[in-house]
Amino acid sequence: MTELSSPRTRRKLRPSATPYVFAFYMSAIMAMLMCFVITAANAGIDSQYLSNVLKAYQLAMPVAFLCVLMVRPVVVRLVAVTVHPH
Numbered sequence: 159m160t161e162l163s164s165p166r167t168r169r170k171l172r173p174s175a176t177p178y179v180f181a182f183y184m185s186a187i188m189a190m191l192m193c194f195v196i197t198a199a200n201a202g203i204d205s206q207y208l209s210n211v212l213k214a215y216q217l218a219m220p221v222a223f224l225c226v227l228m229v230r231p232v233v234v235r236l237v238a239v240t241v242h243p244h
Contacts, residue, residue, distance in 0.1 A: 177230060185222035193218050 171179060193214040201210055 181223055181226040185226045189218040189222040
C-alpha cells in the first residue's frame, strides 16, 4: 500500500485546521497540568485528588481552548516582533 492511500493519511485534517488543532492540544495539555498543580496546592493530595482534578478539568479545558484561540493572534504578533525572520 502506498503512503497516500494508507488509512492513517486519510484520517488527517486539512492544513486549514492547524490553528484549531494546535489550540486544542495546547489547551488540553496545559489545562490538565494546571489542574494537577492547582488542585494539589489548594486541597492537597488525598483519596479524592484525581476526582477533584478531573472535575476542575471539565471547566478548565474548554475555557483554556477558547483562551488559546483568542490570544493566538497576539502571541503570533509578539513572536514576530521578538524573533528575527530567517
